[in-house]
Amino acid sequence: MCFNSCALIPANILLQTDRASRRQRRYWVHPLLTQRGTKGHFASLYQDLKNHPEKFVAFCRLPMEAFDRLLELVRRDLTYQDTQMRKAITAEERLLITLRFLATGESYASLHLQFRVGKSTITKIVRCTCSAIWQKLQPIVMPSPTEDTWQRVAAGFQDVAKFPNCIGAVDGKHVRVLQPAHSGSKFFNYKKFFSIVLMAVADAHCKFVCIDIGAYGSTGDSRVLRTSQIGMQILRDGVTLPAPQPFPGTTHPVPFMMVSDEAFPLMPNLLRPYPRR
Template sequence: MSVGQFEELLQTVAPHLTKQTTNFREPIDPEQCLAVCLRFLSIGDSFTTIAASFRLGISTVSIIVKQTCDVLWETLKDTYMPIPNEELWKTTALRFSEKWNFPNCISALDGKHIVIQAPANSGSQFFNYKGTFSVVLLALVDADYRFLVVDVGASELGALPFVIVADEAFPRRLPDDQRVFNYRLSRARRIVENAFGILSQCWRVYQHRLQVAPETADSIVKATCILHNFLRRANGNHGAERMRDTFRRYFNSPAGQVPWQVPHVNRGLPQ
């Protein structure tokens, strides 16, 4: 995140993080609250480590992270994850057709388990089939890896026009036409997996088990999803496209090419 993006975020959340001064202590300023929260989300340090770095109490850091995540979600969601309407679905479907060659697709759907510490006295409530405790992020993702709808916990999406792509529709050992369908479906559906991958790489808090209560985990997940959209819309796709073109030129240059690449990509094409 750039300094400019941090300042933009700060202007948005500061009015909601400002606390009144009391006779007992000076309030922690919004800039420090945001810095503490982003440090936790982006690095994944423990509350203990962050508390030492910012000279704060461990419980104070815990409160700051929860409250700031909630403020990020509430102040950004209407701009960076608005409630979908017919126009948005049509725009998304057009992008899926243009970019991934799957017509009438309004989003890709998948879920991700966010591993958390075992909550006290929760029984099997948060225990999953992988043998860990987790909260589940269910997400609809557009053709440009942005989250359209996220749900942490129980998930009911209701009926929608067009289609949402999910897992393969046909089993293995198929005739060619069904394998082609599965390929085209997989090509569109992998967008949601890629979005989860981008989310986890950008916010390294996901590299560790979350040592927080489930309600705090929910706040963390929603905050990182809305920040994901904020950063993608702030940066646009131009940076990624420039990087792609840089590699394209390198792979086709004398320095970067490999001898088998052209025969490989032309394999099976009519001569």
């Protein structure tokens, strides 16, 4: 008697076995990745770029001196221990990969081939490095505004624009993103692409004073401001705002205010233009 032994095995088990065999890794480390120490961008370009500061700026959009200062701030968070299996990626290379990603917007697949680092590894590097940069730099370059902060901003608008009692210009910016999974139309904005909203307040010199990031692209600027920390803590509560003071040459006290476009509502601390109609 002759029979096919496979007929006794359920079809779903055969399918799972076939998928498992196809999922088996061909390499423990891909041959391209083993060349990271000799042919990767960090190994072949980093030292040369440091010898040519103008090219360094063109590569990562950051002066070499600023790169070194930033590296010292985040080095401890980006330093990992070598193991018997492999040598850890250095803090310098992690920072360079992240800055190159932020400067160019290149895909992880492209950076993977340039730096000879795995795509999943680059994903983790960019996320961890960005988090470390924010934790170290936020208290230095963008601390929570205080009454003194608003006084300095108001003085800047008075000097540059002759606009008294102005503590900033507020507006929203749509930052294009790929559609997040299972998000429906939440991130689809009126400009017909997927985005998150960056709500920011800028001073008279176009520098950010405070920001709020992450609102759905489908949400209007007015609602984003109303539900953001800027709207709830600064414009509504007014905890950090200076007390109203008169305009130059007058005696009636006027509240400090932000300026915006006509997409925003009129509030005691928010000034907007007259409607077009």
